[in-house]
Amino acid sequence: MGKLVKVAAASELLPGQGKVVKADGIEIALFNVEGALHAIGNTCRHRGGPLGEGSLDGSTVTCPWHGWEYDVTTGAALLNPAMTVPVYRVEAQGEDVFVELP
Numbered sequence: 001m002g003k004l005v006k007v008a009a010a011s012e013l014l015p016g017q018g019k020v021v022k023a024d025g026i027e028i029a030l031f032n033v034e035g036a037l038h039a040i041g042n043t044c045r046h047r048g049g050p051l052g053e054g055s056l057d058g059s060t061v062t063c064p065w066h067g068w069e070y071d072v073t074t075g076a077a078l079l080n081p082a083m084t085v086p087v088y089r090v091e092a093q094g095e096d097v098f099v100e101l102p
Helices: none
Strands: 003-009 018-023 026-033 036-041 055-057 060-062 067-070 091-093 096-102
Touching: 003 018, 003 026, 018 096, 026 096, 036 091
Parallel strands: none
Antiparallel strands: 003 096, 018 026, 026 036, 055 060, 060 067, 091 096
16 A cells, blocks of 8 residues: 545535646646546646646546546546556545545
């Protein structure tokens, strides 16, 4: 098991929303998909766009720079599943949201 780092309060992220958080200097995109929290690396594999600032439709986030789409539950790009971003385990403890770092 890795290190748990507090990154947000659950009330900061409503269903259908995403936000960029930092955990030990690592930028992470945190998303609320119908009440379930998911975390992936914030950097798009195409040109480095900020995924946490993209639009979320179900479990798919669209990079705001060039439209690459990722499944926030797996980190895989929809058009090329071999292109992935890191996925982080999320744990809620009361009102606090933690991300597990390796």
